[in-house]
Amino acid sequence: MEAVSQFIQNIPLDLLLIQTVNGIVTGMILALVASGLTLIFGIMDVVNFAHGELFMMGAYLGVLVMATTGSFWLALIIATLMIAILGAALQILTLRPLIGRDPLNTILVTFGLSLILQNFALWEYGPVPRKLPEPITAHFNLFYLQYPWYRIVIAALSAAIIGGFWLYLKYGKFGIWIRATTQDRVMAQAMGIPVPWVYTGVFALGAAMAAASGVLFGPLGSINHTMGLDWVLKAFIVVVVGGMGNLGGSIAAAIFISLLEAYASIWVSPAQAVIVSFIVLILTLLFRPTGLFVATPK
Amino acid sequence: MTTAPLDKTMPPKAKLSHTTVYWIGFCVVMAVLIVAPLVLPVFWAKFLTEILIWGLLAMSSDLLIGYTGMISFGHSAFFGLGMYGAAGALLHTSPPNLWLAIVYGLAGAAGAALFVAYFSTRLRDIYFAITTLIFSQIFYVIIFTWTAVTGGENGLIFTRPHFSIPFLYDVRFTTTTMHWFVLALVAGSYLLLRRITRSPFGMVLQSIRENEARTRAIGYPVQRYKIVSVMLSGLFAGLAGVLYAVQNEFAAPDFVFFVTSGDTVIFNVMGGIGTLVGPIVGAGFFQLLRELLSRVFGDQFPYLIPLGVVFIVMIIFLPQGLLGFARRWLNR
Amino acid sequence: MSAAADISTEPLVRVEDVHTYYGKSHILHGVSLHVGPGEVVGLLGRNGVGKSTTLKTIMGLVQPSHGTVMLDGNAISGLPPHKLAGLGIGYVPEDRRIFRLLTVMENLRVGFDRGGVTEEKRRALLDKAFMYFPRLAERRNQAGGTLSGGEQQMLAIARAMMLEPKIILLDEPTEGLMPRMVSQIRQIIEVLHKEGVAILLVEQNVPLTLEVSQRIYIMEKGSVRHHCAASEIKVDDPVIKQYLGV
Numbered sequence: 001m002e003a004v005s006q007f008i009q010n011i012p013l014d015l016l017l018i019q020t021v022n023g024i025v026t027g028m029i030l031a032l033v034a035s036g037l038t039l040i041f042g043i044m045d046v047v048n049f050a051h052g053e054l055f056m057m058g059a060y061l062g063v064l065v066m067a068t069t070g071s072f073w074l075a076l077i078i079a080t081l082m083i084a085i086l087g088a089a090l091q092i093l094t095l096r097p098l099i100g101r102d103p104l105n106t107i108l109v110t111f112g113l114s115l116i117l118q119n120f121a122l123w124e125y126g127p128v129p130r131k132l133p134e135p136i137t138a139h140f141n142l143f144y145l146q147y148p149w150y151r152i153v154i155a156a157l158s159a160a161i162i163g164g165f166w167l168y169l170k171y172g173k174f175g176i177w178i179r180a181t182t183q184d185r186v187m188a189q190a191m192g193i194p195v196p197w198v199y200t201g202v203f204a205l206g207a208a209m210a211a212a213s214g215v216l217f218g219p220l221g222s223i224n225h226t227m228g229l230d231w232v233l234k235a236f237i238v239v240v241v242g243g244m245g246n247l248g249g250s251i252a253a254a255i256f257i258s259l260l261e262a263y264a265s266i267w268v269s270p271a272q273a274v275i276v277s278f279i280v281l282i283l284t285l286l287f288r289p290t291g292l293f294v295a296t297p298k
Numbered sequence: 299m300t301t302a303p304l305d306k307t308m309p310p311k312a313k314l315s316h317t318t319v320y321w322i323g324f325c326v327v328m329a330v331l332i333v334a335p336l337v338l339p340v341f342w343a344k345f346l347t348e349i350l351i352w353g354l355l356a357m358s359s360d361l362l363i364g365y366t367g368m369i370s371f372g373h374s375a376f377f378g379l380g381m382y383g384a385a386g387a388l389l390h391t392s393p394p395n396l397w398l399a400i401v402y403g404l405a406g407a408a409g410a411a412l413f414v415a416y417f418s419t420r421l422r423d424i425y426f427a428i429t430t431l432i433f434s435q436i437f438y439v440i441i442f443t444w445t446a447v448t449g450g451e452n453g454l455i456f457t458r459p460h461f462s463i464p465f466l467y468d469v470r471f472t473t474t475t476m477h478w479f480v481l482a483l484v485a486g487s488y489l490l491l492r493r494i495t496r497s498p499f500g501m502v503l504q505s506i507r508e509n510e511a512r513t514r515a516i517g518y519p520v521q522r523y524k525i526v527s528v529m530l531s532g533l534f535a536g537l538a539g540v541l542y543a544v545q546n547e548f549a550a551p552d553f554v555f556f557v558t559s560g561d562t563v564i565f566n567v568m569g570g571i572g573t574l575v576g577p578i579v580g581a582g583f584f585q586l587l588r589e590l591l592s593r594v595f596g597d598q599f600p601y602l603i604p605l606g607v608v609f610i611v612m613i614i615f616l617p618q619g620l621l622g623f624a625r626r627w628l629n630r
Numbered sequence: 631m632s633a634a635a636d637i638s639t640e641p642l643v644r645v646e647d648v649h650t651y652y653g654k655s656h657i658l659h660g661v662s663l664h665v666g667p668g669e670v671v672g673l674l675g676r677n678g679v680g681k682s683t684t685l686k687t688i689m690g691l692v693q694p695s696h697g698t699v700m701l702d703g704n705a706i707s708g709l710p711p712h713k714l715a716g717l718g719i720g721y722v723p724e725d726r727r728i729f730r731l732l733t734v735m736e737n738l739r740v741g742f743d744r745g746g747v748t749e750e751k752r753r754a755l756l757d758k759a760f761m762y763f764p765r766l767a768e769r770r771n772q773a774g775g776t777l778s779g780g781e782q783q784m785l786a787i788a789r790a791m792m793l794e795p796k797i798i799l800l801d802e803p804t805e806g807l808m809p810r811m812v813s814q815i816r817q818i819i820e821v822l823h824k825e826g827v828a829i830l831l832v833e834q835n836v837p838l839t840l841e842v843s844q845r846i847y848i849m850e851k852g853s854v855r856h857h858c859a860a861s862e863i864k865v866d867d868p869v870i871k872q873y874l875g876v
Contacts, residue, residue, distance in 0.1 A: 041424075047427070047428065101617075103424060104367075104424070104427070105617065107369060107427055108567060108609075108613050109610055112607075112610040112613070113606070115605075115606040115609075119600040119602040119606070176739055180732060183729050183730065184727055184729060187723070187727045187728075188712075188729075188740075189691075190712075190721040190723075191715055191741060192712050192716050192744060195712060233435055236428045236431070237432060240425065240429070244425075271439065274439060278435075278436045281429075281432060282417065285420065286417075289420060289421070
């Protein structure tokens with residue numbers, strides 16, 4: 001008991017607080033990435049290996065737009081739109097021909113796309129990491145510490161985007177089309193829904209979410225051509241832990257894992273902190289394989 | 299003229315049976331590969347040896363992808379652990395012992411395979427692929443950060459062991475003899491894998507690939523078969539890792555990184571899954587193409603962009619891969 | 631038997647010598663039939679003779695290996711189903727297949743949420759649906775899966791009507807329904823007929839079919855065996871017994 005209370009007393013409270021907020025911020029971004037992945041998988045049965053690269057390309061495009069216009073918000077909007085278009089184009093070219101085939105083919109193809117995009121970024125932008133300057137430089141007082149506002153804004157924006165998409169899916173016309181297509185593809189077609197275009201739209205939407213996350217993440221870390229892999233890996237973990245196709249679960253899992261990692265980085269290096277997410281995954285697979293945040297295990 | 303009934307004696311100008319043709323083909327290929335290092339310049343001889351090693355890795359993956367129908371992105375872990383296992387043996391025994399290296403390497407790979415298999419085989423298809431990916435990254439992180447044991451970022455360097463049979467024979471490897479050693483092991487692995495895929499066990503694996511639910515319904519303990527399949531696959535991948543370590547005298551975490559798994563899958567798809575030989579051809583095709591592109595366009599050329607395009611085009615239009623057309627024939 | 635009404639005007643839907651396979655099974659062996667604008671045509675036959683497959687072929691859900699399907703004189707085989715819905719073919723399948731997780735309202739929306747439909751027209755269509763199917767109005771915010779069998783059938787038909795189709799392909803609408811609902815179906819068919827919507831009705835219920843149709847076809851083993859005006863045949867006709875008897 002002595003050792004435990006000693007340990008508790010030694011935990012730097014201010015560090016804990018900062019890491020909690022940091023964890024939530026990163027968690028929201030991760031949630032946005034994972035939502036896009038879940039969307040594409042849940043509706044199209046496509047595991048989008050290139051999701052991380054769409055995130056990365058969004059970040060790079062954000063850097064470019066910001067360099068030319070000086071506006072973070074323009075960067076966010078333009079990068080998101082352009083990657084959405086790229087996503088649509090890629091889906092039409094490489095995924096439409098595969099409709100009806102074994103879904104494992106889509107893993108291979110999206111894997112191929114990730115290779116191409118990654119190396120394109122390396123070739124085009126070089127190996128030196130970039131940075132997106134902070135959109136808002138003001139800080140506020142978190143207790144007796146200075147905490148940057150822009151991080152809170154980013155977290156709020158991520159939440160807003162997720163919320164917006166969710167609402168659109170529930171009430172918008174396209175959302176109804178998506179839900180109808182998911183439930184009964186054949187009847188959806190018989191009712192006039194252009195199903196191939198629904199799939200293209202969903203992929204574009206997922207790509208947009210990935211790109212937006214990339215731009216939002218920009219000011220928090222460095223941007224390089226390999227960042228996609230880390231994020232997509234974590235997003236996959238989030239999706240499995242949160243329960244496949246479960247949007248609420250993904251969000252909860254994203255924040256949960258990010259918080260744990262943030263706390264872990266108080267004591268170990270960030271490279272090792274990722275082990276936390278691995279442990280969570282292993283535990284989930286062992287005890288609740290349908291998802292940690294799923295109400296009742298199926 | 300004669301109306302004698304068909305009897306068991308073959309008429310003189312019989313067409314060659316499938317088996318005969320197959321083995322003739324095999325011998326021809328082997329002969330070429332044996333002679334190759336004697337006539338090729340050193341660079342290309344070593345290049346060929348490496349193709350064989352990557353081919354072995356790809357072949358091990360084919361057992362999973364082509365025969366059991368499970369795409370694995372985890373082979374970098376098995377390969378890497380084979381490599382590091384061998385490194386461990388070669389660094390800690392004096393004089394470095396080849397056979398011990400193989401044993402350590404296989405043990406390491408088997409351990410990794412068991413670990414991965416246990417968790418991943420619970421999940422079907424797509425989730426299996428994702429979790430093998432995640433697990434291979436787990437091994438990467440461990441190897442990368444456990445500097446004390448694995449040398450961390452810099453990896454491990456060691457000397458190539460001699461080819462020695464205790465009390466009988468001890469000789470250094472030359473480029474040529476190394477090639478022959480690798481060839482012997484790879485060819486042996488191929489024959490062994492071929493035997494396995496055509497055995498009753500292999501038939502069950504293929505049945506799992508065709509229709510897992512039905513195989514389970516018939517009564518086969520599908521998950522157990524899958525675990526064994528992953529372990530066998532991991533063993534051969536580990537052997538490839540050992541050979542790589544012995545050939546190149548170093549072990550580096552880069553090889554445990556996901557990219558190796560990705561490359562392996564590419565070799566498989568390009569060469570033709572479900573053929574065992576196809577992946578070796580795929581490995582060769584890939585390496586040659588890369589060498590060609592870098593010679594023509596320079597070192598900095600992002601060769602993976604056109605290769606990625608070729609890969610995607612092949613999946614869409616030529617999903618059986620380069621040797622896929624021969625798949626039935628090769629498996630008969 | 632004597633041929634049907636004079637077809638000097640091009641029929642709305644013409645199926646000519648269509649062969650359809652499911653994998654290796656040869657289901658349709660050269661089916662030919664036609665439906666004129668505003669006509670109600672019955673398609674009778676035992677289970678498994680290919681009636682549903684014929685409808686599916688017209689709707690583009692299966693591709694014929696041989697033969698043509700024409701709509702308004704234009705060949706439509708090969709077009710995807712969503713285009714055909716846009717061209718005016720409505721499909722009400724055998725097991726209704728409403729979107730169970732969508733509300734009644736959303737099911738209907740799928741029908742009238744089309745390009746070129748004004749807000750007023752949408753409201754008009756919705757009102758019409760609720761007028762003809764008051765039960766649906768009561769349950770407008772309920773999930774489709776919570777409706778009874780009969781209500782789901784109503785919803786399936788109403789949904790197809792939202793497309794403002796020229797022809798509705800109705801596959802066994804009375805199957806499994808209580809007699810009260812069956813007469814409701816009859817009323818709806820008559821209403822649709824009055825509005826000028828053509829109907830190709832696949833049914834096992836012979837009396838109902840003979841009542842509402844102008845012409846009937848009888849199929850057996852993948853082809854049309856008999857074709858006449860509905861008025862020329864009675865329920866106990868030997869032909870009926872031959873092809874539909876137990």
